[in-house]
Amino acid sequence: MWLLALLFAGMLLATLRLTTRYEYGPRSVRRLRLVLAGSLVLAFAVARFFVFRNPEPFPLALATVGLTVPLFLFSALVVVELLRKEKQRVYDERLEELKRREQALLAEVEETVLLTRRELRRQEELEASGRDGLRRLDDCRSQVEAWKREGGAARIRSLKVEEWEAEFRALDPRALDERRLALEAELQTAADPERRSQLKAMVAVARLVAGDDETEETVGESKRIERSVADLARRRRAAEEALAGVRNELREWRGRLADFLAKEIHLD
Numbered sequence: 108m109w110l111l112a113l114l115f116a117g118m119l120l121a122t123l124r125l126t127t128r129y130e131y132g133p134r135s136v137r138r139l140r141l142v143l144a145g146s147l148v149l150a151f152a153v154a155r156f157f158v159f160r161n162p163e164p165f166p167l168a169l170a171t172v173g174l175t176v177p178l179f180l181f182s183a184l185v186v187v188e189l190l191r192k193e194k195q196r197v198y199d200e201r202l203e204e205l206k207r208r209e210q211a212l213l214a215e216v217e218e219t220v221l222l223t224r225r226e227l228r229r230q231e232e233l234e235a236s237g238r239d240g241l242r243r244l245d246d247c248r249s250q251v252e253a254w255k256r257e258g259g260a261a262r263i264r265s266l267k268v269e270e271w272e273a274e275f276r277a278l279d280p281r282a283l284d285e286r287r288l289a290l291e292a293e294l295q296t297a298a299d300p301e302r303r304s305q306l307k308a309m310v311a312v313a314r315l316v317a318g319d320d321e322t323e324e325t326v327g328e329s330k331r332i333e334r335s336v337a338d339l340a341r342r343r344r345a346a347e348e349a350l351a352g353v354r355n356e357l358r359e360w361r362g363r364l365a366d367f368l369a370k371e372i373h374l375d
Contacts, residue, residue, distance in 0.1 A: 114177060121180040129187050132375025138190075142182045143175075150174035190374045198364040205357045212350040219343040223336055230332045247311040257304065264308075271309055275316040287313040 131139070154170035255264045275283055287310060294306040 135374040146178035
């Protein structure tokens with residue numbers, strides 16, 4: 108009994124939807140006529156070969172009509188829903204396109220945020236390294252200045268420092284590093300106090316020259332990071348502006364779709 112109640116309720120809902128939600132034109136009417144003809148043929152076949160083996164004309168006709176009505180209602184509902192989806196496709200395709208653009212722009216915004224954080228961390232590392240390097244260079248300068256004042260020959264020692272500095276600046280970074288290591292190795296074995304003091308000063312000058320090169324590299328890297336962060340900020344602003352436009356368009360097309368579905372839908 109409850110199956111009949113469900114069938115009746117389904118037929119009633121299908122009838123209401125078919126008669127209140129759609130406006131039919133010549134093309135949709137032709138299709139529904141074909142659905143009706145097909146439902147009638149199918150209902151007759153079921154009644155003739157599965158319900159009644161040797162039917163009388165009147166019971167056969169009654170059974171055929173009784174089967175045709177639900178078959179037609181449910182088949183017609185499927186057909187008009189497919190026609191409605193076809194009419195709705197322009198909205199669905201546009202919304203899908205806008206959603207893809209939204210996701211792409213969200214990914215770009217997230218990427219710029221991550222890259223900016225990475226560059227800022229690199230900037231912090233450079234600044235920390237630069238502060239440590241400046242402290243080491245200050246120690247080296249203090250050591251060189253102390254050596255100049257030793258022994259009452261400041262003028263001569265100042266000229267020596269200038270000679271060492273000119274010599275070291277003429278070397279490429281690798282050669283300068285090798286020269287410094289050689290001086291440090293000699294310092295480990297030198298026994299004469301005066302020679303040890305001179306070697307310490309030479310090593311300090313070599314480190315100052317190398318530190319100047321490192322400072323130039325650090326400044327160059329810091330400027331590169333600043334340019335990169337500025338470019339990323341521009342990219343992020345452009346992506347966020349585009350994202351706002353896409354989301355406005357999404358709201359507009361969702362509203363259009365809602366209006367389309369809220370009104371009686373013309374199928375042709």
